[in-house]
Amino acid sequence: MAEKSWVRMVTAQTPTNIAVIKYWGKRDETLILPVNDSISVTLDPAHLCTTTTVAVSPSFDQDRMWLNGKEISLSGGRYQNCLREIRAQACDVEDEEKGIKIAKKDWENLHVHVASYNNFPTAAGLASSAAGFACLVFALAKLMNAKEDNSELSAIARQGSGSACRSLFGGFVKWIMGKAEDGSDSLAVQLVDEKHWDELVIIIAVVSSRQKETSSTTGMRDSVDTSLLLQHRAKEVVPKRIKQMEEAIKNRDFGSFAQLTCADSNQFHAVCLDTCPPIFYMNDTSHRQVAYTFDAGPNAVLIAHNRKAATQLLQKLLFYFPPSSDADLNSYVIGDKSILKDAGIEDMKDVEALSPPPEIKNAQRSKGDVSYFICTKPGRGPVLLSDESQALLHPETGLPK
Ligand SMILES: Nc1ncnc2c1ncn2[C@@H]1O[C@H](COP(=O)(O)OP(=O)(O)OP(=O)(O)O)[C@@H](O)[C@H]1O
Numbered sequence: 001m002a003e004k005s006w007v008r009m010v011t012a013q014t015p016t017n018i019a020v021i022k023y024w025g026k027r028d029e030t031l032i033l034p035v036n037d038s039i040s041v042t043l044d045p046a047h048l049c050t051t052t053t054v055a056v057s058p059s060f061d062q063d064r065m066w067l068n069g070k071e072i073s074l075s076g077g078r079y080q081n082c083l084r085e086i087r088a089q090a091c092d093v094e095d096e097e098k099g100i101k102i103a104k105k106d107w108e109n110l111h112v113h114v115a116s117y118n119n120f121p122t123a124a125g126l127a128s129s130a131a132g133f134a135c136l137v138f139a140l141a142k143l144m145n146a147k148e149d150n151s152e153l154s155a156i157a158r159q160g161s162g163s164a165c166r167s168l169f170g171g172f173v174k175w176i177m178g179k180a181e182d183g184s185d186s187l188a189v190q191l192v193d194e195k196h197w198d199e200l201v202i203i204i205a206v207v208s209s210r211q212k213e214t215s216s217t218t219g220m221r222d223s224v225d226t227s228l229l230l231q232h233r234a235k236e237v238v239p240k241r242i243k244q245m246e247e248a249i250k251n252r253d254f255g256s257f258a259q260l261t262c263a264d265s266n267q268f269h270a271v272c273l274d275t276c277p278p279i280f281y282m283n284d285t286s287h288r289q290v291a292y293t294f295d296a297g298p299n300a301v302l303i304a305h306n307r308k309a310a311t312q313l314l315q316k317l318l319f320y321f322p323p324s325s326d327a328d329l330n331s332y333v334i335g336d337k338s339i340l341k342d343a344g345i346e347d348m349k350d351v352e353a354l355s356p357p358p359e360i361k362n363a364q365r366s367k368g369d370v371s372y373f374i375c376t377k378p379g380r381g382p383v384l385l386s387d388e389s390q391a392l393l394h395p396e397t398g399l400p401k
């Protein structure tokens, strides 16, 4: 290592993902090995993403992390497992410009600083742990010059949070459950990239962005312990559904895709009902042009076949769920706002003037029930941000900016 003190930094951005065939249940709690394969769609990081800066310096005396500006402890098993696994893959690093030379063996004694920011609510059912752990592992791998490809990195991110392994890729992603006891074959692979089916539009109705009462980790542990339906699902249902879903995605067959996505969301919640108190359902959505899926929380994720279907859907959603009187439209529909324009909605007057869907008699409007809507689409996988101004740590001190 060079004598003088230096800071080496890397910043990365990683998307969230939403499962269309759900992961629910572990066969190994520590390694985070699932009881079934799962498939997800990666969401456009332009609307929902995690940005993480990792830094290393001989002047750091311990590993430290700041999440959304607040220092958090890295002592938890999941962070420790990710840090240990990625350190084991670290290689020589040479940065001639900055005069930095780190030998493979030095990494054992060097400490890292991590600063991460989620541009959406944390621990509220919007998969912050997925984007967060994927970003942490991806950024550390680049900092440490690890040679692993994204699938191999996904097996490390998996040990932070299961669903995180699927955020190492864009487009549609499959998490292969694997068979090996050490978890080495439980990893994510990309099925198709984000360009394959780019007419899809995803609208998330954020019903609650408060922290959840039952975490996915606890919920799925209880399901594994008590739900017979979970055993049947993992053995009999998911293996067939995974094959059908792969076909539907490959052929851009929206009918099959929607049917499988809704059926899997329903079965996942049926497993929850077989285990624990019921979770909010949204069940009046058309299956023809829109698919729905709910994770472990009340937020509805709606996938529309194309822009036209998304425009009509947004009009209906805003009819049924207008914002509360004091909200402004700009913060009520976020993400890709161009769909609002297509729907001919420019201000609150337009929302008030929306007419009920013709097929519904005596339609009731539920003002204020939805906190806000996010309009997004399938997106790309992790990227490095080379512009130092986007780093969350100070280039000289390695402390949060
Ligand atoms: N950017 C991040 N970097 C590292 N870890 C993160 C990051 N964001 C969240 N986490 C970790 O994930 C935890 C939240 O995970 P949790 O599963 O409770 O919520 P969620 O992922 O937002 O919701 P869900 O899993 O239901 O979609 C946080 O307490 C933190 O430990």
Ligand SMILES: C[C@@](O)(CCOP(=O)(O)OP(=O)(O)O)CC(=O)O
Residues within 6 Å of the ligand: 018, 019, 021, 022, 023, 024, 032, 038, 129, 160, 161, 162, 163, 164, 216, 217, 218, 295, 296
């Ligand atoms: C309902 C889900 O979102 C569950 C996600 O669970 P997590 O990945 O958050 O759980 P841990 O592995 O315990 O961290 C379905 C899915 O994403 O497949």
